[in-house]
């Protein structure tokens with residue numbers, strides 16, 4: 370057994386990026402349209418894109434590499450492992466979670482990203498007043514996520530949600546005329 374809390378599996382941003390800078394993380398980044406554009410537009414910040422599907426993560430990494438983005442790292446892993454176990458407290462300047470898979474079948478609900486434990490770890494790892502941005506096209510899941518966050522010590526913030534119109538899925542859903550439910554949340558005081 371590896372000792373709990375040891376440094377072995379911890380993300381060390383200065384080592385990863387060879388510099389200290391605010392860090393933003395996208396969870397379930399897909400092909401990376403949003404995070405690549407944001408990393409390109411914000412060279413002063415560091416970015417991590419986590420994506421579970423191996424082929425999608427590979428494509429995202431290739432696209433990021435083509436852009437020669439020194440401030441973006443791609444990791445192929447479960448976002449829950451990253452957030453729950455590997456991120457230091459009060460270290461993240463923003464989380465972006467856009468169109469997380471809704472897993473509509475009852476027997477698959479356990480795969481949904483948002484649980485009380487995940488929300489607690491998002492809160493633990495965000496810097497004070499740093500935002501968590503969420504968007505989904507599934508009304509029922511939006512209600513569940515927003516309620517869970519508000520019950521986990523987050524408060525809704527009047528802030529634009531940067532990925533709600535610009536991720537690959539956002540563009541697709543908007544083109545189809547589907548409603549999008551988006552919110553920004555910060556830890557309540």
Ligand SMILES: C[S@@+](CC[C@H](N)C(=O)[O-])C[C@H]1O[C@@H](n2cnc3c(N)ncnc32)[C@H](O)[C@@H]1O
Nearest residue numbers: 397398399420421422447448467468536537538
């Ligand atoms: C519907 S897509 C949205 C992709 C992107 N955020 C967008 O808006 O275009 C959901 C993505 O989340 C990834 N995903 C699902 N569960 C995940 C998990 N537990 N950890 C990391 N990525 C996950 C899927 O592989 C998929 O690429």
